[in-house]
Amino acid sequence: MEPAALAGTQSGTSHASALDLRFMVKRFGAVTAVNDVNLAFSAGEVHALLGENGAGKSTLMNLAAGFLAPDQGEIWVGGRQVRFGSPRDALAVGIGMVHQHFRLVDAFTVAENLAIGADDVSPRTSSRQLNKRADLIAEQFGMPVQSARLVGTLSVGEKQRVEILRTLSRGTRVLILDEPTAVLTPEESEGLCENLRQMAAQGTCIIFISHKLKEVLSVADRISVMRKGNLHATVPREGCDVVSLSRMMFDDVSDEFASVALTPYDGARSDVVVVEDLVCSDDRGAAALRGVSFTVRDHEVLGVVGVAGNGQQELEQVITGLRQADSGTVRIGGEPVRDVRSAMGAGLAHIPEDRMGSGLVGSQPIWRNAIMRNYRTAPVTQGGVIRAKVARAYAADLADRVDLSTRDVGVLVQHLSGGNAQKLLVGREFDGDRRAVVAVNPTQGLDVKAATTVRTRLLEARDRGLAVLLISADLDEVLTLSDRVVVIYEGRIVGEFTDAASHRDVIGRYMGGGHLSAESPGTSDSDSGATDDSD
Amino acid sequence: MADGIVASAVATAIGGSTAILLAATGELLVEKVGVYNIALEGVMLVGALSGLIADVNTGSWVIGLLVGGLFGALFALCFGLITVVLRTDMIVVGVALIFVALGITDVVGSKYVGVSVPDPIPKLPIPGLSSLPFFGSAIFSQSLITYLAAALPFGVAFLLSRTRHGLNMRALGENPHAADTAGIPVVGWRLFYVAVGGAFGGIGGAVLTLGIIGAWITNVTAGQGWIAFAIVFFSGWRPLGVLLGAYFFGALSVLGTVGQVEGWDLPSEVFTVLPYVGTVAVMIIRAWSQRRRGGISWPAALGLPFYRG
Numbered sequence: 001m002e003p004a005a006l007a008g009t010q011s012g013t014s015h016a017s018a019l020d021l022r023f024m025v026k027r028f029g030a031v032t033a034v035n036d037v038n039l040a041f042s043a044g045e046v047h048a049l050l051g052e053n054g055a056g057k058s059t060l061m062n063l064a065a066g067f068l069a070p071d072q073g074e075i076w077v078g079g080r081q082v083r084f085g086s087p088r089d090a091l092a093v094g095i096g097m098v099h100q101h102f103r104l105v106d107a108f109t110v111a112e113n114l115a116i117g118a119d120d121v122s123p124r125t126s127s128r129q130l131n132k133r134a135d136l137i138a139e140q141f142g143m144p145v146q147s148a149r150l151v152g153t154l155s156v157g158e159k160q161r162v163e164i165l166r167t168l169s170r171g172t173r174v175l176i177l178d179e180p181t182a183v184l185t186p187e188e189s190e191g192l193c194e195n196l197r198q199m200a201a202q203g204t205c206i207i208f209i210s211h212k213l214k215e216v217l218s219v220a221d222r223i224s225v226m227r228k229g230n231l232h233a234t235v236p237r238e239g240c241d242v243v244s245l246s247r248m249m250f251d252d253v254s255d256e257f258a259s260v261a262l263t264p265y266d267g268a269r270s271d272v273v274v275v276e277d278l279v280c281s282d283d284r285g286a287a288a289l290r291g292v293s294f295t296v297r298d299h300e301v302l303g304v305v306g307v308a309g310n311g312q313q314e315l316e317q318v319i320t321g322l323r324q325a326d327s328g329t330v331r332i333g334g335e336p337v338r339d340v341r342s343a344m345g346a347g348l349a350h351i352p353e354d355r356m357g358s359g360l361v362g363s364q365p366i367w368r369n370a371i372m373r374n375y376r377t378a379p380v381t382q383g384g385v386i387r388a389k390v391a392r393a394y395a396a397d398l399a400d401r402v403d404l405s406t407r408d409v410g411v412l413v414q415h416l417s418g419g420n421a422q423k424l425l426v427g428r429e430f431d432g433d434r435r436a437v438v439a440v441n442p443t444q445g446l447d448v449k450a451a452t453t454v455r456t457r458l459l460e461a462r463d464r465g466l467a468v469l470l471i472s473a474d475l476d477e478v479l480t481l482s483d484r485v486v487v488i489y490e491g492r493i494v495g496e497f498t499d500a501a502s503h504r505d506v507i508g509r510y511m512g513g514g515h516l517s518a519e520s521p522g523t524s525d526s527d528s529g530a531t532d533d534s535d
Numbered sequence: 536m537a538d539g540i541v542a543s544a545v546a547t548a549i550g551g552s553t554a555i556l557l558a559a560t561g562e563l564l565v566e567k568v569g570v571y572n573i574a575l576e577g578v579m580l581v582g583a584l585s586g587l588i589a590d591v592n593t594g595s596w597v598i599g600l601l602v603g604g605l606f607g608a609l610f611a612l613c614f615g616l617i618t619v620v621l622r623t624d625m626i627v628v629g630v631a632l633i634f635v636a637l638g639i640t641d642v643v644g645s646k647y648v649g650v651s652v653p654d655p656i657p658k659l660p661i662p663g664l665s666s667l668p669f670f671g672s673a674i675f676s677q678s679l680i681t682y683l684a685a686a687l688p689f690g691v692a693f694l695l696s697r698t699r700h701g702l703n704m705r706a707l708g709e710n711p712h713a714a715d716t717a718g719i720p721v722v723g724w725r726l727f728y729v730a731v732g733g734a735f736g737g738i739g740g741a742v743l744t745l746g747i748i749g750a751w752i753t754n755v756t757a758g759q760g761w762i763a764f765a766i767v768f769f770s771g772w773r774p775l776g777v778l779l780g781a782y783f784f785g786a787l788s789v790l791g792t793v794g795q796v797e798g799w800d801l802p803s804e805v806f807t808v809l810p811y812v813g814t815v816a817v818m819i820i821r822a823w824s825q826r827r828r829g830g831i832s833w834p835a836a837l838g839l840p841f842y843r844g
Contacts, residue, residue, distance in 0.1 A: 067843055088718030103716040105709040107835065108702075116706040117717025121699045166717065 016079030018043040018205040019064060019095060019174045024073035026059055033059040034070075035229040041174065046196055046206040048220035050213070052249060052447045056229040057209045058100075061176045064207075065097035066090035077174075088117075096167035097176040100183075102159050104166075106152030110134055110145050114166050137169045143195060156307060157188035168199075175199065176207040181215055185307055186475070186508035193219040211249075213242045225249055260455045260480060262301070263463065269297035272467035273319070273436050278328035280314045288314040289325070290491040296436065296467040301458065303482030303500065304471040307511050311491040312471050313353075316440050319343070319469070320350045333435045344373065347435035349466075351426055351442050355418075359425045362414030366404070369413050370395035370428055402427035419450025426457050436467040443477060455481060475511075479504060489513055544793045546673035551747055552785030553681045554579065554739040554756075558763035559770075559777045560687050561735025565611075566767055567695060568728045569708035569836045573629030574614045576760025577636030578733050579740035582607035584640045586741025587647060587751050596654045600680065600741045607737015608730040610636065615729035619722055622840035637754060647751040656680060656746035680742055687735075688774035695774065704728070708834030711841045721841050736760065758811060765814045769821055771832050780817075787813045 017040040026034040034056045041047050049057045062068040064075060066084030075082050077093045084090045087097075104113050111134035115121045121133065127148070134147035143161050151159060160180060167175060177196075181189040196206050196219060210216050216223055217240060224234040225248040233248050273296040280289040288311045296302040306312055317323035319330050321343035330337040332346035343350075352358040360369050371380050371391045380391050395409040402423045405416070413421060422442070429437070439458060443451035458481060462468050472478050478485055478500070485500035486493045487510040494515040497503045509515075558579055565572050572578065586603025590596055614632055618625045656678045665675035695701040704724070706714040711721045743759070744751055762784055770776025787810045794806055825832075 086718070086720065087716055088720070091718050097716075099712075099716070103710065103712040105706050105713050105835075107709050108706070112702060113713070115699070115702055116713060117703060117719045118699075121702075123699050124697060125699050125702065126697065170718075 017041060017076065018078065019207075020076035021060070021064060022074040022076065024060060024063055024075075025071045026056075026063055026068060027071050032229050034063065037073075037226075037229075037231045039224055039231055039234065041205050041207060043173065043205050044200055044203050045221040046200045046208060046219055048216040048223045049207060049209045049226065050211065050216055050223055050245065050249060051226035051232075052211060054228075054447065055226040055249075057226050058178050060226070061097060061178060061207065061209060064090070064174075065095050065176055067097065091170050091172070094171055094173035095176070096170060096172035096174070098160070098163045098167055098178065098180065100178045100180075102163050104151045104159055104162060107150065109148055109150055110154070110162050111147040113151055113162055114169060116166075118170065137165055141165055141168050142198065156183045156309070157185070157191075160184070160192070164195075168204075172204070174205045174207065176209070178209045179211070180208070181210070181212065183308060183473070185512040186505075187512055189215065213245050213249075216245070217242070259452055260459060262459065262481065262483065265299045265463075265483075267299065269299055271295045272298050272333055273469060274329075274331045275319065276329045276331075278315070278318055278325050278330070280311075280318055280323065280325045280328075282314055288491050289318070289328075292328070292488070292491070292493055294486055294493060294496075296469050298435075298465045298467050299462060300484070301462050301468040301470055301482045303478035303485040304469065304488055305473070305475055305478045305485060305507060305511060306488035308473055310488050312440070312488060314491075315488070316352070316438055316471055319438055320348060320352075347433055349429035349434045349437040349461075351422075351429055351437065351439040353440040353444065355421055355425050356414070360413045360421055363412060365410045365412055366399060366406075366416075366424060367392045367395035367409040369424060370398050370409065373428060374432065398427050398431060399424070401431075417450075418445050419447060419453070422446060422450060422454055426454055430457065430461055434461070434466055436469070437461055438469045438471070440471045441473055442470070443472075443474065475504070475508065479507075487511055487515075489515065540793060540796050542670055542673040544789045545670055546676065547789045547792065548782065548785040549674060549685075550677050550681055551788060552781045553678075553684045554742045554747060555759050555763045555766065555784060556684045556778065556781035557680075557687070557739035557742065558736040558760060559766040559781055560684070560691055560774065561732035561739070562763060562767045563691065563732075563770070563772065563774060563777050564704075564728050564735075565732035566772060566837055567708045567834060568704050568725050569711055569834055569839065569841075570615070570619060570725050570729055571625060571629075571764075571767075571838050572611055572614055572729060572732055572736075573626055573764060574611070574632040574636070575732075575736050575764045576756055576758070577629075577633040578607045578611050578614075578736035579743070579756045579760040579763075580633075580636045580640045580754070581610040582737025582740030583744045583755050584644045584647070584740075584751060586737070587650075587652065587744040588643075590652050590654055590745055591647065591650060594653045596652075596656045596745050599652075599654070599745050600656075600738050603741025603745075604734040604738040607740060608734040611733020611736065612726065612730045614733075615726045618840075619725045619729065622842070625838055633760075641753050644751050644753060648753070650751065652745055652749055654745075655749050656742065678746055680738075680746070684742075685778065688778040692774040705834070708836055711836055711839075712843075715841075715843060721843075725841075736763070739763070762810060762814055765818060768833075769814075769817050771821075771825075772834065783817075784810050784813060 020040040022038050024034050024037045037060055051057045059068065063070045066087040066089050077095065082093055111130040114134045114137055115130050131147040134145065138145045143165055145161055145165065151162060180192060184192060200206050208219060217237060220237050222234060222236050223240060225232040227249065276293050278289045278292040282288040292315060294302065304312060314323060318325045319337065321337050321340040332343065332348050335342065335346040337343045337346065356362050371394060374380055375386060380386060380394060392409050396407060399407055399409060404423055405420050442454050442458065446454065458468055458470065470478060470481060482500060485497045485507065487495040487507055489510065495510045497507060500507060558575055562572060562575055582603035585606035586599040589602035590599030614629060617623055617628045658676055659679045660676040665672050695705060703714065703719050707719065707721060707724055715721050740756060743755055748755060766777055766780035766784065769780045790806055790809055794801060
């Protein structure tokens with residue numbers, strides 16, 4: 001209810017920035033996430049904030065939007081210095097942020113979500129009133145939504161529109177978007193970028209956090225590159241290209257996928273993972289898989305792409321034995337998977353999406369995490385007792401082989417960086433007699449170097465003869481690493497592609513349900529897709 | 536069965552449910568904003584004793600109820616500060632606070648055991664309605680606070696589903712990050728409603744000592760706070776479900792009296808445990824039916840500590 005804490009004086013300059021960050025510093029413990037950053041944003045521009053994971057982009061913007069308090073620094077808005085105690089204060093001076101993980105109430109309708117915390121809603125409300133208000137907002141900002149729909153039933157792209165509308169409807173003049181396209185299909189991303197350009201044309205300042213170079217080049221007026229908490233450079237888009245930008249982002253320039261490539265395999269292949277007619281429901285009892293069949297052969301990577309929430313999670317869980325299917329079978333090397341033990345016994349390595357939640361135990365040291373697959377057998381265990389010395393020696397050897405940043409196996413896993421944690425997890429899962437791998441978003445949240453290491457390991461596994469099932473939301477990753485690609489949509493495999501890289505556009509359309517418009521992959525136009533792959 | 540006995544059983548069931556109804560309605564508000572005050576039993580105990588002491592010293596049941604509500608709110612606020620602000624585990628803290636309340640009220644209350652309440656809550660028969668045949672006198676010869684308690688869930692239902700404030704409250708319980716992003720002070724509102732829920736619980740406790748039982752006994756609540764807590768789950772987080780649940784358990788607890796009068800051949804212990812066994816049974820049935828329908832309707836962020844960012 002109270003106005004944002006306004007402090008300081010009117011600045012003398014006539015061209016006050018929409019948002020001016022000065023000398024911003026934010027530390028988390030010993031880590032300096034944002035180190036003395038000065039950056040000004042103007043009204044009417046799309047300003048991309050580019051950098052690797054952990055470069056400090058999101059932290060800087062969380063400071064600007066009142067979600068975090070800076071340790072040092074000043075925030076100036078429209079020529080006045082402001083101080084934010086909460087996101088509410090930032091909203092009051094027109095700064096709003098759309099986070100990567102949506103902050104919506106799934107159990108509310110679109111209209112109700114738009115009304116949360118809004119002062120212009122009358123104290124006594126009705127759903128009709130709220131729907132009318134939502135329609136007006138949608139019309140005002142040119143982003144259509146279905147006001148009466150429950151947000152939980154919307155697609156990711158629609159949810160994002162609701163988030164953006166909610167932020168805009170609060171009188172936002174500086175709209176910050178944290179990696180907004182990470183969860184969208186290529187088509188949805190294009191639509192969003194178009195919307196952002198329109199908003200900027202109407203005078204809104206758009207700040208667009210991303211690590212996708214091409215996208216940044218297509219949408220931004222100016223580009224600021226952050227590196228390890230520092231602002232490295234701010235440049236106009238004109239004259240920038242992928243190479244020059246990545247040179248700014250990384251110490252050593254390398255194409256993200258340059259060093260990983262499939263080597264053709266000409267030998268005979270036989271089926272290793274055989275999935276037949278899987279039907280399965282999710283935790284809420286709704287149908288998640290509606291008859292999924294495919295095989296993965298040895299020396300092969302099968303990529304499964306799809307927008308998150310189309311059954312990938314259930315597919316992963318059934319294949320690894322974590323979830324019981326309603327009907328259908330999974331066999332690995334001929335042995336049926338009934339539960340986790342039988343899957344592991346059949347030689348399945350599992351790299352889950354949530355590496356700290358289901359892959360590793362953060363509160364336990366490296367050595368305990370390292371033995372999670374072989375703790376039940378000799379030499380680690382004898383007579384029912386885990387021999388710590390043997391286990392530690394094994395873990396130290398594993399740490400050495402996968403090149404962990406530390407050789408001290410007593411370090412708790414939660415203190416490892418994402419890249420090192422993933423190295424440990426992949427190393428553990430691949431160590432031993434394996435026949436198949438299920439990897440889910442294996443490079444999510446990793447920086448380029450760590451991601452390259454993980455991708456290389458997956459391809460090494462394939463070349464050793466393993467059957468690799470790669471379930472990923474990163475389309476470029478799947479296209480680069482896979483021998484074959486299948487698209488999953490609403491619990492069904494809706495398309496299979498052998499020369500996937502040259503069908504990028506079609507695959508993108510299939511991910512969004514485009515197969516429904518009666519077009520077969522073989523006859524599609526795919527020339528743009530072939531060139532689109534050289535990120 | 537004699538009509539008189541049934542009517543008086545109905546009267547007792549309704550009146551006797553008042554404490555549980557107040558406490559459960561308050562707890563519903565707390566849970567709607569995403570907190571569960573599992574120390575509700577302790578809150579009621581504190582309200583029961585402080586209300587009685589106030590009545591004894593002032594001779595006014597109104598002041599007794601108000602003081603009971605005040606101390607209930609303060610005690611709940613302790614729970615709120617420890618769990619919402621310091622983000623500790625609600626179950627551990629809640630259970631610990633119940634024992635604190637038991638201990639304190641036992642010590643302080645020992646002086647008041649056997650003291651009669653100078654100004655008990657009076658019955659307020661509604662002219663006309665209370666002389667209706669059959670259940671007229673049973674339903675309409677209650678105390679004022681019983682009528683208010685029965686009206687309360689309707690008010691809460693209106694607040695939650697028809698007002699802007701209620702929408703914001705529900706957002707807090709469903710996704711505090713959504714509320715925070717929209718500028719709602721998450722911690723402040725949660726604390727406020729923990730205190731409001733505590734006030735209702737405290738008044739409920741005072742209704743026990745000043746009305747239903749009419750005296751202080753050690754551990755006078757005897758699990759009523761727990762039943763109120765369970766009723767909120769049973770209700771599916773719906774105010775009218777709370778009303779229904781409270782009367783249902785009120786009915787279970789008077790069955791013993793009816794049974795004795797009617798000469799049912801059952802040991803009295805059976806009737807004593809009935810409300811508690813009933814709680815468990817209803818919760819199991821409820822969990823079952825919810826699973827079958829596939830929708831569990833509790834506030835999605837219930838019991839989760841809030842960290843910004």
